[in-house]
Amino acid sequence: MVELTKGRAATSKATDDLEHRYRALLERSDPTTEAWLSEQLSHVRTLADDLPDDPRQLPDWAAAHAQRVASEHAAYLEQRRQGAPRRYFQNRAQALWFLQQVAPTKAVDGAWLHGTLWHWRDPRFHGLIRTFLEELGDGDLRRNHVLIYQRLLSRLGCLQSAPLAAERYLQGTLQLALGQHCERFLPEVIGYNLGYEQPPLHLLITTHELAELGIDALYFQLHVTIDNAASGHARRALECFTELGQDQGPAFYERVRHGYRLNDLGIDTPSLIASFDLQAELLGALERKRIYGQCMHSDRCRLQGRTINQWLAEPGAMPGFLDALQAQGWIKRDSDPRQSRFWALIDGPVAAMFGVFDAYEKQLWHDWIAGTWQGAAMRRVPPGQWEQALQLEEEAPGEAQAADMAVLIEAMAGNRHSTPQGLRATRAFIQATGLMSGGPN
Ligand SMILES: [Fe+2]
Ligand SMILES: [Fe+2]
Structure with missing residues (x-):
């Protein structure tokens, strides 16, 4: 795991490589990534996690997680009602700083699921594919998560970000790598998705405090709702494990757990926010x-x-x-x-x-x-x-061509799905596969 380096980008080769790898993966697949991902997984092999040893207990585990977050959130709101100061952001500068620090991760929201698209014929994958398509806003630029975040940074005048520490690229690189190597790392993709899609307490607090500071928290609010444990991405993550992995035996589940633990690599969000030095x-x-x-x-x-x-x-x-x-x-x-x-x-x-x-x-x-x-x-x-707000051109409505699926899927990789061409490809993919929201038809 890479050490956190505050302020400027770290100079050691290993960490410099991280930003380089991230940028390379945004463009194309990279032959060294599979080995790199294996190395990351070897780091987490010895770490602990909070998943149950028996995968049949996963639904109870998810319910308990949601319950704990809800009661901690209620306690937070009560503290605030009694006059406690904001827990995360002392001022607007700190909030703007945070939004820039996590931008490399937000710029590839959903990327870990990209490789599932190749399985569009297999109904067991449809839950993961639907989650990915929702991250892409079903090809609608108003709902595409990457674009929503980009517009937020643009409105706040934070698009030209200062150099970031190399570790800020770690989670984004992991996500791109998982997305490109779904075939080899399917259990890990399922596990990563299970961890990433459980709404954490810090998401709720961040949403609350950004709004309080007059920062449009739509991106964060959206994830409170879309990732919810009752019916949203969190629930679907669980169902996907059941469909694809429940009966695969202990070795498969062990790998799911390793993928889950990748979420813990790098600094956690509350510590990142607290490391701000005005x-x-x-x-x-x-x-x-x-x-x-x-x-x-x-x-x-x-x-x-x-x-x-x-x-x-x-x-x-x-x-x-x-x-x-x-x-x-x-x-x-x-x-x-x-x-x-x-x-x-x-x-x-x-x-x-x-x-x-x-x-x-x-x-x-x-x-x-x-x-x-x-x-x-x-x-x-x-x-x-x-x-001022980014001018976004609505592209001419594209006709879904007789779909060359490989071309469409390639156009939905990395953050390319947020370009006009990528948005068109997303809509054409949905047309061709029938994987509309609300389920296949
Ligand atoms: Fe998202
Ligand atoms: Fe999600």
Whole structure:
């Protein structure tokens, strides 16, 4: 398992390879992936899991899981009613940071099930295929999960994300790898799906707190409902195991458990959120921007005897720069940012530095300045005009051609299903197989 590296991408070869592998798998299958996936599975062989030893107890296990999540959620809501602060997100910057950290996983939502499409003639696979098609929104761009997440990031001005630690690509890479090697790893795919589709407590809390921060939580809300344990993806995951694996004997179930455990590789969501460091993020953003700004300022702009260009020319000078801004009275922390002269330079259409910082970077500045100021967390920094909602073109309605199934299935791989061509292929696949929502007809 790869160690978490905060902030910038890790430099070791093993972790660099992870982002590279992820990007390669988005494009095409890769001959080394099967061995890589086997290696990941060997890591989890010795880990514990909470699945019952007897697979016939899986329905009880799923019911108990849903019950536990429901009561912990009720306790959370009660705490909040009694005035407890948000559990996850101290401010909007932290929420925007989190949404970017998990973007590589969200960009391939459902990918672990891609290989099940090849079994469209076998009714035992129809549950898994339906789940996959629902992740793809049945080829409707309004309902395609990858596109819903992309539109969310776009609206928030978070599409151009900062470099992510290599580990952020681990779950996405696992999902793409499972999707491409369904034949060899079917029990593991079933197990992974069983784990991924059980709605966790953190999903409920995240949904609640994002909405509270004025962030459209449709993507998260959608998963609370669509993955539900009574009739949604969680229930279907269980049925698929029963259909495909229940009678396959202990060796098969052991492999299902290994696939289930792959969900635990990498950092868990609450720990990821808690690892957010506002000042480190702001400094990281400034350090990246420094290079572009060092010759852009007039030499009349001075701070503590140095020109701004001199400040920006020096690697690692940004902590001192922040201190100097405060010492010279440009920034007054722990109060409304609108009282800081520096904020007036970067915020608003007539600000001298309009457009220099994107919406996420401005939110970092805002929340760092606001600090302990009451009401800081709720205030939203409006995105710039160029970050307004993505214009999505509805493609011309495509006729389902006499379907070349292999071509259609290939077009639904990776995140390609979210392109106009992929959406068309998804609709044509549904037409050709009769696997409409509501079941085969
Ligand atoms: Fe999804
Ligand atoms: Fe799902």
